[in-house]
């Protein structure tokens with residue numbers, strides 16, 4: 001019996017794969033997407049409530065892609081009639097003499113024409129009384145920073161993919177992708193299909209599919225955790241009155257105003273709680289909660305008691321650069337890997353890989369995101 005044939009197959013339906021399936025379906029391609037677990041599961045990186053959206057980055061290539069992404073978010077909101085983004089404004093807080101000078105951010109924002117304000121700690125604490133930021137901290141404030149609703153966004157992209165004709169198969173694991181002269185054969189736990197192009201958005205699991213193709217991305221997988229605190233005076237942290245924040249010190253932390261409930265969420269970036277996706281515990285680390293709480297005491301002392309801690313997953317290459325790239329030896333296979341900071345770009349990365357798959361080119365500048373940069377020992 002002939003196996004089913006699609007124009008584009010997407011492996012993994014977290015934020016990036018759902019974005020790719022949605023955008024490829026909107027472009028009119030015959031699309032199939034595979035997710036090894038249930039749609040909306042919490043074992044990857046794309047669940048729970050909030051993710052930061054911002055153009056404020058220290059590298060111009062991310063500012064440019066983020067600007068594109070805001071247009072894709074707006075288009076998703078238009079198509080679905082649902083609001084994905086809450087724009088609150090946001091600060092990146094940088095201790096003077098620390099590893100990240102504010103000029104990294106101001107230069108890349110300037111290069112992209114994004115407006116910002118430079119603030120000192122007196123101004124920060126005056127403008128947002130929820131903060132008690134110590135002296136000698138500079139902040140870059142950008143008005144376009146805000147919050148994407150994580151699980152709602154992923155579900156909406158999946159729904160929009162299906163509404164535009166995509167077939168999404170959950171609880172279907174892709175075991176192997178084999179390119180040949182006629183596209184790619186995709187072997188799954190529910191039988192094979194064939195596609196002209198395959199987009200792999202498998203994040204922490206990606207090397208399982210790449211290794212048989214002679215490619216291995218140097219990835220460190222870690223369990224991350226974020227904590228919801230319940231302040232005594234939640235009104236002080238209302239999104240109308242309190243910004244999204246990032247602390248860019250020796251260690252990076254980040255946090256949100258209240259969002260959907262009277263709590264403020266905060267986390268540490270790249271906690272080094274290293275484990276593979278298969279032996280992930282989902283058990284929070286009390287030491288990491290303590291570390292976060294001690295940090296919160298220094299800038300948001302009225303954060304209140306810890307209410308709950310949720311675990312998540314990072315899959316990081318050493319330079320944390322995105323990989324948005326065909327495999328050089330197998331150009332029908334396209335990789336989308338977000339290196340622990342890609343949610344804000346999901347509908348844009350989805351569009352870019354859909355364009356690469358369907359048109360063979362994209363108008364966004366992805367020259368800084370080839371797979372070659374990440375590869376050290378593979379046999380490409």
Ligand SMILES: Cc1cc2nc3c(=O)[nH]c(=O)nc-3n(C[C@H](O)[C@H](O)[C@H](O)COP(=O)(O)OP(=O)(O)OC[C@H]3O[C@@H](n4cnc5c(N)ncnc54)[C@H](O)[C@@H]3O)c2cc1C
Pocket residue numbers: 011012013014015016017018034035036037043044045046047050051052053172173174175201202203204205206209224225226267311312313314336337338339340341342343344345
């Ligand atoms: C705590 C935390 C906070 C974050 N905060 C932010 C933020 O504020 N802003 C921001 O922009 N980003 C943030 N990120 C990063 C962002 O959430 C991730 O970059 C993004 O969600 C990754 O999406 P993904 O689809 O690549 O990965 P995932 O969501 O992990 O999806 C990959 C999917 O592929 C599936 N899969 C894998 N292998 C197979 C296979 N063989 N067959 C079928 N399916 C397969 C998996 O089951 C999974 O569903 C955060 C991440 C975490 C963990």
